[in-house]
Amino acid sequence: MTTAEKYVTAAYLVVLAVVLLYVVIYAFKLARLEREVLRLARLAAERREAGEAPRVEPAEPVRTSI
Amino acid sequence: MSLRNNRGVALASTAALLLLAGISLAFFWVPDDVDQGFSQRIFYIHVPVALTAYACFGWGAWKALRLLWTGEVRYDLESYTAVHMGVIFGILTLVTGSIWARISWGVWWSWGERQLVLFLVLFLFYSAYFMLRYSTEPGPRRERMSAVYALFGVVLIPVSFLAIRLAEGFIHPTVFTRDGPQMAGSMFFVFCVCFAGTLALAGALYANELLGKRVDASLRELEEARA
């Protein structure tokens, strides 16, 4: 592998690495979101057992539009 | 509340397909460039990523314009995510660009390479965009200011490209700027495949991040409604 080839492959690998890093960071974010959803769900369940209707207004439906 | 994200999934799969095809073509099928030899193959990732970054900044500015025009709040998140994508691809352009400079001219940074210098300026500019967002309270005011700033960004791109070209009049660059490689038919085809791949990749990441931001916003609303 000549130095040029090493560098070119390095460039492609760097791009791949950055994209993967982004995906990993995003995985953490999604994990945090999921924990929050579970916490809210548990609270809503407790509230329902306590007989009070869960006073949680439904958020508007999530739709991805570009 | 179905979290269908079929747009994101569709984009991601097309991106994977296109990039796989493009990169393998770039590495194995397309002939060497006549004068630059093998190193020219970096071209098939560096330039598509750069063009995708421009596309993201343009998309962010378009969404910002729509926010100022219609006042709909959802455009703020879209503009914000698009600019975020633009910065990520901008950083990739800087990295691959400096690697290319290293291969072609033995230096990690060359002020002679106009596009590289432009991305440096844009990187500074759009980092300030995030500073602006982090130092203002969320609300209509922040949305409108971010939108105005994003519009300034898209006007700045051609203006500073012209400025960089003019700057070469008096800053003596190491004069070896190459004038865009002439591309044979097959090269151009591979370039297009790679470009479509990076655009699809940007679209997929954009759709995912936008979804994440929207879920975040809905959760905060839920959190508040519960209190």
Add this chain to the structure above:
Amino acid sequence: MIAARGLERRFGSKRILRGLDLDVGDRDFLVVTGPNGSGKSTLLGLCAGLLAPTGGTIDVAADRGEIGYLAHEPLVYRELTALENLDLYGRLYRVPERRERIGMLLERFLLWEARHERVSAFSRGMVQRLALCRALLHEPRLLLLDEPFTGLDPAGATLLDAELEALRGARTIVVSTHEPDRLRELATARLDLARAA
């Protein structure tokens, strides 16, 4: 004059106003009460058009030149004199016979002697009275007063009472205050934000 439907305003994640419905007629005198942070100032800011609702709608049948707004801050320049401040606002609001109007207001609010003095030399009561002159300068059809009596000296308070008495019925007036009983007899409508939240 003012019609709000499901009005909502959020600062960051904190929701101040939650689905408020409100109707204020052209001749009404609305007194808004409620503890601090219940959204009195936010509601007046929304009526003045300085704040945009983050939910619901509010439409005000008076354009910017017809709204008189007294905020917590006096909105006058401390380095300028009373006359210069009112002259600036008089020009911006295109007040006819500006000088006479300013002179009359300064006299009425006992500020005529201090007209050439800088606001930075004013007492808290004098500043509040100057702010009242600013809010009344262009004879607004809609008067929004955010806790006008705070910081007002006794002389100023009686002047304000007289002024509100005179304007009652001729203008739309919305006053937010901590002491509702002071305006009990003037008010035609009341809104307690503590309960409405």
Add this chain to the structure above:
Amino acid sequence: MTYFGDVAALARKDLLLELRSRDTLPAMLLFVVSTLVVFHFALPADSSDVAAGGLLWVAIVFTALLGLTRAFAAEREQRLLDGLVLAPCDRSAIWLAKGASVMAFLLLAEAVALPAFALFFAPVDVTLVAAVLLADIGIAAVGTLLAAMAAASRARELLLPLLFLPLAIPVIVGGVGATVADEPARYLGFLALYDLLFAILSWASFEYVVTE
């Protein structure tokens, strides 16, 4: 024309404020001269006029930055912008008036800086003065809008330079080019283009920065 009547009233207010408090203009005058003196020591003995020409523009941009940081100080500290925004006049009048006063202070600072530059470094010619005037328009136009943005955020002294400097790069290129390059017409033309583009954009978008 009432629009320019409003601009005149607001500009008069800004100049009056400056006369009373006398804090921005003296600071800018001293700052630009002391910067030039610092440059004298910073430049190695044999450095060419080109370097000095370039540094003059650095001094101008940072003096402008100093003035811009103070631009909305009164409105911000006394939370006065609401009063001006509520007035029935067009909000861009606030931008034009503030821009004019920033430009006035900048011109006064340059009236001191250019002779000092001629004294310390190299003679000042007509093209340099033309470039300075054109650059001031662009700096005042864009800078005033960014100052209003920074005034609405928490970290305003920190934020303004970050927002302003990237946008000032084309102005510096145009200015330095007109100063040192052999045929400066191109650079003056570029500065004029920058002014036109960004003045119109700032004028049109100021309303969205100060209202909700």
